[in-house]
Amino acid sequence: MAQDISGPARAADGDSLDLSGISVRLYGIDAPELAQSCQRNSSTWMCGKEAQGRLASLIAGRQVVCDQKDVDDYGRIVAACRAGTTDLGGAMIDAGLAVALPHFSDRYIGAEARARTARLGLWAGSFQTPAEYRAANPRPRPRAINAPRVNSPTHLPSPSGVFFRNCKEAWAVGAAPLRRGQPGYRSEMDGDGDGIACEPYRGR
Known part of the structure; x- marks a missing residue:
């Protein structure tokens, strides 16, 4: 059953939270993987770490409230989350540090287009989409706590x-x-x- 969860949180990467021991994946967005790098002004920058840092700054010292949308196959909650009145998924898209996933939700399509036009974050240079990066850099699947074996x-x-x-x-x-x-x-x-x-x- 869907649930609302809240509490202090830690940014695991640019689109994932550890909410008091519960793994939460932000709904409708995809941010660079933590080890992922991108190109900007003819140089490499660690876009994955910057995305994590931005999400961490959005939740620092604030109560995070998440509205569950689904559970993924690792047992992680997929949820729309906010810190105060800030929609965390929307804020990451607004900063140009995540891409929208229109095949899951259309709520961030317009914000992504505005960030792209303004050449913010990822859109200031070139980058692999996070999905492309994961395909090119496979790693063992994580196992969530209490996930079925x-x-x-x-x-x-x-x-x-x-x-x-x-x-x-x-x-x-x-x-x-x-x-x-x-x-x-x-x-x-x-x-x-x-x-x-x-x-x-x-x-x-």
Whole structure:
């Protein structure tokens, strides 16, 4: 069931919070990964760390209130969060330090367009979208506290003829997320076309 949670929070990265031990993913946005770098004025800058720093400054010393929208496949709450009257997702988009996810929510599309026009943050130079960066730099999937355990990939069926009717089946055997070229990957299951099907964050 959806819930509202509140309390002091820590910025895990530019779009994730640790809210008194509860992992929360901000709804409708995607910020650079913590280790991600971007280009600006012909030089490299650590856009992932800057995004985390901006989110940290928005919540510093303030009570954070989150309205749950979903739970992702890692067991993390996906929520629209605010600190006081500040919409944290909107503030990150306004600063140009996150991109909107229109396939999950249209609430930040206009704000992203304004940040892009003003060449703020990421839009001042060039960058990989966070989804592109994750596809190019895969890492082991994190396991959230109390997340259901899935079978090890070593127990997957033979790669020959692997077929999943949907993402639920892929997750059930521990195969997801599926990357382009891997057994079982189908473009029909890759909703945002980034080469990764059945990604863990699926908002409503």
